[in-house]
Amino acid sequence: MVTANLEETTVESFSDQLHGDVLRPGDAGYDDARTVWNAMIDKEPALIARCTGSADVIAAANFARDLDLPLAVKGGGHNVAGDAVCDNGLVIDLSPMNAVRVDPEAQIARVQAGATMADLDHETQAFGLATTGGIVSPTGVAGLTLGGGLGRLDRKFGLAIDNLLSADVVTAEGDLVHASESENPDLFWGLRGGGGNFGVVTSFEFQLHEVGPDVLTGRVIHPVEAAPDVLRFYRDFMTDAPDAVQCYAAFTQVPPLPEFPEPLHGQTVLVLIPFYAGDIENGRAALQPLREVGDPIADTVQPQPYTVSQRSSDDIYQEGHRNYWKSHNLEGLSDEAIETMVEHATPIPSPFTTVFLEWMEGAISRIDPDATAFPHRDAALSFTVAPKWTDPERDDELIGWAQSFHEAMAPHATDSVYANYLSRDESERVRAAYGENYDRLVEVKNEWDPENVFRMNQNIEPTG
Template identity: 55%
Template sequence: MLHATDEGYDEARSLWNGMFEKHPSIVAKCRGAADVMAAVDFAREHDLLLAIKGGGHSLAGKSVCDDGLLIDLSPMDDVRVDPDSQTARVGPGATWGDFDHEAQAFGLATTGGVDSRTGVAGLTLGGGIGYLARSYGLATDNLLSVDLVTAEGELVHTSEDVHPELFWGIRGGGGNFGIVTSFEFELHEVGPEILTAQVFHHIDDVRRVLEFYQEFMTDAPDEVACYATITRVPTESAFPEAYHNEPAVALVGAYSGAIDDGRPLLAPIAQFGDPLLAAVEPMAYTALQQGDDDGFPDGERYYQKAHFLETITDAVIDVIVEHTETLPGPYSGALFEPMGGAINEVDPTATAYPHRNAGFSFSITGGWSDPDRDEEIMGWVREFFDDLASHATGGVYTNYLAHDEDDRVDSAYRENHERLVNLKNEWDPENLFRLNSNVEPASGGGQ
């Protein structure tokens, strides 16, 4: 247990998003399931607000609280790969960097996020979008089983065969039902090198590039995942100096099959238009997975809102052009993540993650340092988001909800919400686990 004056307290309560400066009364740094069970009992018996921190990358700052108890799972970062069965057992404090480091030693991987610092836990419990998702499904689709500590402080194992309804809710319903202490994943043969495409265009070309992107992804096989991002031109010698830090539109593609098979499939990304820089080349899979690490430094201020889109229509592009001529804040931008492929082969009600018909996730991120700019930059995100709303599906990825979007939780769970409420009534009727995209029990417990 750590208190405010103890060494390590400040590190434990710090999140990636510097907007959330909170001070829990106690921090329980847990080394195993027994510590988690004891901490849950303590929180329940003393009626303490409970926050749970895995990788600490909650965009909405849900993994820390004022006054209550913070369960810090970061010491539980063990990753054990079984190359024979192509499975991995992963602790809830592991990051995707930890995961890929171990799995790639055997040429194995599963879908993980595109920033190696994010936690396996939070990302998987909400869904888990990444370069491999169109081939192998979301991270959560690759879960074989989990162990979790319930609100009663009991350790429960769940899979398709054991407490199947609970296992259904875990896959997309976040941490609403307990604290996962161990994840078991299916792995696939990937890497150690993977074919990638990296292309930057000046923002003046955004309309043409996004039209191309929509068309390219419509015809792309499942093994191709191409992201489109509105960002800034890097201050590197490979780019004309006059354009450094100017807004840009970048396409980053990956092919998850054999490198030579992918070359003709990724080539059109580099051949299109008049890019500032274009390359199609193999790269270490672990390097691809670290691609976003430098773009969003720890401890800065971030605010993000997201939609799902079926397609990128002219009207969508009009809104994007209008809002991206200048980007407020050094880390601000917008991102298309391609859906489809194996993600959409799963029925929307087969797991708690319902967004199986979307073509793209589109997120708008404000990133800045100076608190005086909070209202200006959050205002830019909100206006951009509002102008796109009528062109979107109405759904949102639970992991992309902002801190002020509790009223959008229904859009995250959609047709699965009622079933999740029933599960919550059974496993956490007092809503002990409520610092998340919260499924409120019918009793409204703990609010």
């Protein structure tokens, strides 16, 4: 319940400072604005400031700091931990700030912090350009980038943060500063993987690359009985694959969607999702081994617009599901790890649930681990158990399943994890998410947010 005791005149004075709306419980739009992708999150902020620009963000940050209100920042609201909203505090809602401006000659995009991947891809693809971003189109560019930014283009062009040129940031003191390699470089280092710990980023500047308009991608679906052999081939293939090749592997229960043959609905299957960032004919040759292994049930790999490929997982990661994720980084994919995955993934316990592998290496691995706050440059894969369900009575069952699966994979994992995949009950793993970069991140936190105003995140606590 909302318990903040804010005087009417105080709220009115704050509202007068903003071009955007200030929403309170009971106002039209309040419930929509406090709703995030993970349906397990049901927070009731005292106020939601729907900001239209940096001036609004400055006013909101000052207001929260001066009244010592809990402060959360919402971009796309797609984070599984639900950090975009808070109880009894102020939410800075950046979603009205969704403009994307592309300079096609310089191949640079300037992106406001409320933009989603759909917004970014739509504007950049008008010029045959793209940069690494998430694989679900409603994902917010800001949250994804600040945590590191895995995506279909990461093996060829690096993570989202590896393509970040600069950022505008509202600090805990209410100042607007610019961060880049040459200006506030310590802050820029921390933003590239350190999450929202240091301020509110209001805009990003990204390097773009020539991609599309068509790419070669799709799904190759295998019966679960074939999973051990297929995953061993996948491991051997991806170990030596060219950077232009990305391929996800996922166990899932085939959802009742029109794109899948009806006889498959409800079955547990292994899906390979190959992707080639480059010439289509070169891609056919590069991906052919992934299409020939085993005896697949279905193969939908074909040329398609990059923007379509970026929306291809939207139905699986749709809103309205309860979500709980557990994740590890892996140094490799041993036979024993494969056996463990098959054992625990069979059967998948609910529609839309996935257990997925994302291959890293490539361009990701060619950057020094201390060059950015994201430290996991030597990880070969990210492994994630991601149950989805709608009935709250299944919470204990499916959370327990994910935790058990995660624990079983621990002997095959590193001691690290991708920060964006941490769930809301994993604060003890924040240090593991930042590894050897954690102490330096504390120093950046001490400089830019010593009072921990920005703590509704995978929090790096200051020492001051």
